[in-house]
Amino acid sequence: MTNTSNITWHTATVTKSNRRIKNGHGSSVLWFTGLSGSGKSTIANAVSNELHRQGINEYVLDGDNIRHGLNRDLGFSDQDRTENIRRIGEVAKLFVDSGTVVTTAFISPFRSDRDQVRDLFEGGEFIEVFVDCPLEECERRDPKQLYAKARRGEIKEFTGINSPYETPERPEITIHSDLLTVKDAVEQILKYLQEKNMI
């Protein structure tokens, strides 16, 4: 599948470092991972809103939206999920290179896929945010009624029901979204970025 033998890498003249100096802040990826309904999109968007309010270049890459466009050819088999995450990782890397604080909201259920994305980045740029919420609470929320469908057997390979979710072992940030408000979650994440001098 890899075919880079006749392709030459062009080094850009304006660098990531130039862009960070111009912007007056760092760039990184906040990689949200967690079950469907755990709160990835809600918290990622709330973080992005706050960054925007503070004049920081931000962007949200969201699972449902990307699957309507760039990754419309992919389904939910293990193999397709791996390819989904690989592509998003590469896109996130472009955003970080552009000087943006990018938030991504994908289930990204497999540890090895998340670790491969982590390896694309320089030290400190990849921030794994585990949105830790018990399956029972996600199922109670069921904002898109997908758990109900999965329980009725209408969705095959639904994460947490009949497809695995591998919890992160050493995430930079863990958000207990069954215990915290969205506002508190945003504060926890912004505090991390400030402590790391990212913003």
Ligand SMILES: Nc1ncnc2c1ncn2[C@@H]1O[C@H](COP(=O)(O)OS(=O)(=O)O)[C@@H](OP(=O)(O)O)[C@H]1O
């Ligand atoms: N089988 C199955 N399993 C899990 N999720 C499903 C499935 N079918 C559709 N959906 C909807 O697609 C969203 C998950 O897409 P992702 O790209 O984040 O998934 S993955 O990272 O490739 O596993 C997920 O969005 P979130 O609820 O925001 O997580 C669901 O709305």
Ligand SMILES: Nc1ncnc2c1ncn2[C@@H]1O[C@H](COP(=O)(O)OP(=O)(O)O)[C@@H](O)[C@H]1O
């Ligand atoms: N503390 C919380 N953090 C995030 N979402 C919460 C929280 N409490 C309740 N919710 C609700 O849970 C649902 C989470 O849905 P969503 O953000 O789409 O999750 P995901 O992107 O992980 O599928 C939303 O309806 C949201 O309003």
